[in-house]
Amino acid sequence: MYKPATIKDIALALKLSPSTVSRALRDGYEISTATKKVVMEYAKKVNYQSNPIALSLKNRRSYSIGIVVPKLANSFFSQAIAGIESIAYERGYHTIITQTHDSSERELINVNHLAQRSVDGLLISMSAGTSDYGFLKQLHNDGLPIVFFDRIIDEIETFKVTSDNFSGAYKATESLIKSGRKKIALLSNAPQLSITNERLSGYMKALADYHIPFRAELIRNCSKGGNDYQEVEDAVKDLLATPNKPDAIFISSDRISISCIRALKNLNFDPKEIAIAGFSNSDVVDLLHPSLSYVKQKSFEMGQIAVEMLLRLIESKYPITEFETRVLDTELHLIK
């Protein structure tokens, strides 16, 4: 059984009381230098480390923050996590990472687990399937600091950070138009998500600005968000079978972009016949074939900003009532 040394062990060994040992280790003013020296040395000898569990129980602080994302395999999220960690470690916090696989049940379980493990705060990007935010509202009302990033929600008032999805979608759609395409389809993510609607708006605005009629039959929702390849392939096949079929597709999600490329390849479509542009933070997107222009989000920065907001909430002495929603711009990468 794993059993590290405790303060009691030290106290017993040195014939002191636990209180004295504790104060000596924390360099308390009321302890003689002689005693301090003895305690410090013995502590180092037995490799004493304070038990964070006991401290959490007593102080209701754990110096750890919980991260909840839909999928680690999604580059955007693993990059954002790297950004979070870069700041968190610097400020003395640990991170506990969990993924939901876009399931709201798993999300509920993970969030509760983190809250009860007494993380000091929560960074969360919502799952596609979640429509009931009651559990989050509850925790937030009970005083748990929460910051939303990327997939944010309106229902809870707190700090949030996301991308300028509207302008990202606009730019991508515009690039397709400028390359001479006029029949531009939209392959979209789960409609519950904030980002889905913002990207849809950007797409529609671009069409409108360039006087291209909006055609509802060129819109396809992949409610499983690219986690299910078949759903995407069916959508693509379906799109390309419509009368007056599209000559371009704008894809409003990372995973769906990849699946769409695979579908076009599997269906043996000529890359020249159909142009594609989509959101993606994959680090190999420039090596994919067929290639696509892509909108890249500032994932790392978003993670950094999110955790800074969270630490502001956590470390604030007085309740914060003024919140901010940061919106980061996106980068369009044109291929060809």
Add this chain to the structure above:
Amino acid sequence: MYKPATIKDIALALKLSPSTVSRALRDGYEISTATKKVVMEYAKKVNYQSNPIALSLKNRRSYSIGIVVPKLANSFFSQAIAGIESIAYERGYHTIITQTHDSSERELINVNHLAQRSVDGLLISMSAGTSDYGFLKQLHNDGLPIVFFDRIIDEIETFKVTSDNFSGAYKATESLIKSGRKKIALLSNAPQLSITNERLSGYMKALADYHIPFRAELIRNCSKGGNDYQEVEDAVKDLLATPNKPDAIFISSDRISISCIRALKNLNFDPKEIAIAGFSNSDVVDLLHPSLSYVKQKSFEMGQIAVEMLLRLIESKYPITEFETRVLDTELHLIK
């Protein structure tokens, strides 16, 4: 301040003692059904959930397991984690995921953090930079259950699971030979890693079996393991500038495979001139260009097996002294 209901709160409200409430909630035999009912109902009303921190402190069990991997952005690891979670959740355990970015300092910090947060056990795939295993030996000797996966080490006796890297490398090299290549270079990972050497051996054996002379000047180590693109590009450039230059490259690591493809593209090499094959678990490897044949590891299964081994260690009543090292076979995917 976030403050959920406790047993004491319930006891106070119902004018019972904490012990009674505790037993009622756990359906103890010595509590009347009437009391149980009252307690259960009130508990549900105030949304009581037992405090895992307090339980961890008391029971020295947390029903959570720590995961330490080099990089979440590496598909192999995110897949393995998915495998781990699939079993862990089923068995009532939570997972705490941390990444080291192949830094041994971060590894040390993360492992200690997990050990002290009293995880019940540890699943670890070693960082490229680590050569001193003292901290792990210490924890292992103190009784912390540890299982190694993928990047295993010899220095600690416990359960381990890894891939048949020798045969994977053999098959990949053989495929290059069979496609007519004779001057096959090797782009290799950090030499401290177990998998690096096994893959090197497989490569050499294939050369020997097909009577192709081994040429030391065709071997390049990327000790930063593909985390540094420039290192890989330099190695590739260097390889292709050697006299009697290679007509194929076998790449013995996931991230380096990607970087190598990018390097070949950036250096404008004709894909027909130089064939490549490498280890990769990327889910988009079939869409990459230039394309490569790839060896895929059973990452998900490896995660599942690792966590099953760990749970065996954790839940065993008596110390286990007979250990096993599972070796999973690999799949070769040929691209033409």
Add this chain to the structure above:
DNA sequence: ATTGCAACCGGCAACGATTGCGTAGATTTT
């Protein structure tokens, strides 16, 4: 009427660390 025995519930201690308060003994002050 006394004993036995369930059934039912409460008090205390402990897990590890911290902290307000108390105090013994030494030193200084008046």
Add this chain to the structure above:
DNA sequence: AAAATCTACGCAATCGTTGCCGGTTGCAAT
């Protein structure tokens, strides 16, 4: 010499939960 001050430490409570021991009923058997 008596009182005040200071130094250096111990005691006990706390965080939430549970194991162990004890105690109080009510009821049946003797």
